[in-house]
Amino acid sequence: MDKLAQERNHLALADRRISEAELRAAALRATIERWRCTGGDDALALELLRLFEETIALYLRHRQLILDSIARLEQTGA
Numbered sequence: 001m002d003k004l005a006q007e008r009n010h011l012a013l014a015d016r017r018i019s020e021a022e023l024r025a026a027a028l029r030a031t032i033e034r035w036r037c038t039g040g041d042d043a044l045a046l047e048l049l050r051l052f053e054e055t056i057a058l059y060l061r062h063r064q065l066i067l068d069s070i071a072r073l074e075q076t077g078a
Helices: 003-037 045-076
Strands: none
Touching: 003 045
16 A cells, blocks of 8 residues: 555544544533533543543644645655
8 A cells, every 4th residue: 555545544544533532522521411410420521521622632633644744745746
């Protein structure tokens, strides 16, 4: 597999991971809201949500690095 195809595969994987992480974060937000409505302790869930959001930010940075790599490869005709 050539480098450009490999980077495009990496991009597809990054997009899937971002999508899955965003869905998990949304589900956790809904769970936290339900706990709050019933007076539950949400401290650990909020920490987990913070970690999910940090992970999503890292995934997005990684995705941008992949896009930059693809752009360079397309410019050089690699």
